Amino acid sequence: MRRRKFILAVGGAAFAVPLAVRAQQRDELRRIGVIVQVAQDDPEAQASVAAFKAAMQELGWRNDHNLQIDLRGAAGDPERMQALARELIALKPDVILARSTPVTAALLRQTRTIPVVFTVVSDPVGERFVESLARPGGNATGFTNVESSLTGKWLELLKEVAPSVKRVAFIFNPKLAPGGGSYYTRLIEASAPSFAIKPTVLPVSGADDIEHAIDE
Template identity: 45%
Template sequence: MRRREFLSALGGAAAWPLEARAQQPERIRKIGVVMAYKESDPNGQVQVEAFRQQLRKLGWMEGSNVQIDVRYAADDPAGIRALAVELLGRGPDLMVSNSNFVTSILQSEVRGIPLVFVSVSDPIGSGFVKDLARPGGNVTGFANFQPSMGGKWLEKLREIAPKVEHVGLVLRPELPNIGYLKSAQAAASSFKIKLVDLHAHSRSELERVIATFADGPHRGLIIAPNVVNFANSDHIVALAARYRLPAIYPFAFYAKKGGLISYGFDAADQFRQGAAYADKILRGAKPAELPVQHPTRFEIVVNLRTAKALGLSVPLQIQQFADEVIQ
């Protein structure tokens, strides 16, 4: 073989490994998601689909370069921990949590794995981050409501149901829900309303506390955002209808199911934002440097069918101000 032909052949052989490396498929990244809903709950499904769709827009295709494992834990503590351990056993690059309760359990399990939370209350007081602007550690994400929302919910409930004199705030006794209770208590005197806290850790406790509270005239409910109220949203709306209690809810899906009024933000959109953070982290960003964000826009949804069933006449001003009116 001539020397020139030999060198050419040698150069081609040396290029083979480089070509082979270039043709190797990209490593599939793994994301584990634990939701505070039952798997049958369409609200959780909508939020997860929003997360998936946004990731696709950002270039992450399931089966090609990303694997997304979703688990629905509802409000079962042992179940949440078991699902977290299962997903961590799959070697995820990132975990995503929904609600304070789920986040607190995942935080104790994930250790150094990045964790993005979606829709949690008071992330600093809950111990998830040290600072909103620079969270530190391996956890960051998207918060839902400031503690002052308790007073806002009471105000909106009084506007749509002006005869209400006793209001029960249905909560899970965790620090953020206590914050909503305190702000509602601070506002109650100006509306001449007696406010009571209705603690519930489960579906059966929801049934008991609401039934007991409903035994009296001119009563209404505030439903705080927490894992129990997420997992039992249909049941809560049904209880409010059964006992003819005007109620205000933190998310639109309650009103769309038959709740009287909701005042909150777009939960599905916050999962799209969560996908944007997932994208950044998978591409090398550090959770410690991604600021915790709060919603900047809130929406009101009013259900006129429910108002009519309760004998309420919704003021025109509320209907005009609402983002959606269900006829």
């Protein structure tokens, strides 16, 4: 029961939602693995982890006291995500916090027993991380970062800002984007005619490819 409450605390802290009932301080050391998609020293990652630690402390879990957080950053490298997943799983943490779709996928390919709490995942059902949003099942649960119906809203807002826009490029990395990019591209392509916009899909493998893709 205590382990379940701890996992729920991790989920609440990951979403930065204050809970009415705070966990009591415990002497037993708990271990959390954290993998972020960006580099470990990325400013956004550092800010997110700092907020996570602060939220956990509010719940009674203090880093280096009754909690150990093992942070890893993949720097956008899918192969490194797999290696970091193996590394953290070997440490046998109580729970792993995964930030992004590819990081979550890397973890769930290697463990179906250690609880995984994910954030910044667009389509957890389509990626088969969970059985459904209402009943996740398995060892994974978490939070989505966007609702699919909002994709059409992006084009609507773009038209409001720049009414003369006729062509829109959608740039993504197939190795990192949900569904290899199809989660968003199919929705954008379906919505585009309503706004008299011609969408162009531009898959890239890294930052160096972006300028070349746009020039074409």
